[in-house]
Amino acid sequence: NKMFGRGRGNKKDESLSSLMTPENAPSGGEKRQSVTGFDPEGLERAAKAARDLDNSRNSSAAIELIKTQEATKQHEAAAERAKMDAYAQQQKAENITREAEETRKTLDYQNQHNKERADYEDQLER
DSSP states (O other): OGGGTTTTTSOSOOOHHHHHSOTTOOOSSSOOOOTTOOOTHHHHHHHHHHHHHHHSTTHHHHHHHHHHHHHHHHHHHHHHHHHHHHHHHHHHHHHHHHHHHHHHHHHHHHHHHHHHHHHHHHHHHO
16 A cells, blocks of 8 residues: 555655565564565474474374375375266266167157058058
């Protein structure tokens, strides 16, 4: 808001760094934000957590658990794909059966029509 001319005149000593500071900045102790407003605190916490995990005696178990969970997700996805493929094949088979039935009915109707026509022509000749 301040950068686009709104609110001008309220403060005479607005600096670039004060304009770039986010309005909802955390109000805790030391401010370590750069001019762009990026707060590296969350990134630093994640890096510390990764270091702690690497130094933990359970790190290999945690990594194996993550690998197992990912493999399980992949197997579930493969099973779902196989299920969908089987369903698609079943639908194709049902469509073929339906089309064959319709073709049989059409042939039966044509045969009946041809028989009735032949009987009618036979009656006309007599």
